[in-house]
Amino acid sequence: MSGVQDQLEIKFRLSDGSDIGPKSFPxxxxxxxxxxxxxxxWPKEKENGPRTVKDVKLISAGRILENNRTVGECRSPLCDIPGGVTTMHVVVQPPPLEKEKKVINDPKQNKCVCVIL
Incomplete structure (x- = not known):
C-alpha cells in the first residue's frame, strides 16, 4: 500500500449536526x-462535553467502534470512497450520577405501617 492509502480523512459529526474535522489519520x-x-x-461553547474516552461512542457505517481496534480495521469497504471523507458519528454518554447509597436495614427507609385494631 502507498502512504496516501494509509491515511484516512475523517470528520466527526456531533449530535447537533456540527463537525470536528475533517482531519487526516493513519x-x-x-x-x-x-x-x-x-x-x-471539543468546542468550548458546547455544554456536556465528554471528559474521558469512556464517555464517547464512535459510530461508523452503523457500527459502534471498539477502543482496541484500529481505524483500518473499522473501515467499511462499502462506505469508504478512495480520497473521500469518512464521517463518524459521535455520541456522548456522560457517566451516571452517583446515587445515594441506602442501607437495607435502615428503619427510616421502611415505609410499612402496621395497624392493629
Whole structure:
C-alpha cells in the first residue's frame, strides 16, 4: 500500500449536526486515539462535553467502534470512497450520577405501617 492509502480523512459529526474535522489519520490509529482527539478538540461553547474516552461512542457505517481496534480495521469497504471523507458519528454518554447509597436495614427507609385494631 502507498502512504496516501494509509491515511484516512475523517470528520466527526456531533449530535447537533456540527463537525470536528475533517482531519487526516493513519490507518494504524486506534479508536481510543480518535476519541482523545475528539475530547481535546471539543468546542468550548458546547455544554456536556465528554471528559474521558469512556464517555464517547464512535459510530461508523452503523457500527459502534471498539477502543482496541484500529481505524483500518473499522473501515467499511462499502462506505469508504478512495480520497473521500469518512464521517463518524459521535455520541456522548456522560457517566451516571452517583446515587445515594441506602442501607437495607435502615428503619427510616421502611415505609410499612402496621395497624392493629
Amino acid at each position: 490507518a494504524a490509529a486506534s479508536v481510543t486515539y480518535l476519541k482523545e482527539i475528539i475530547i481535546s478538540q
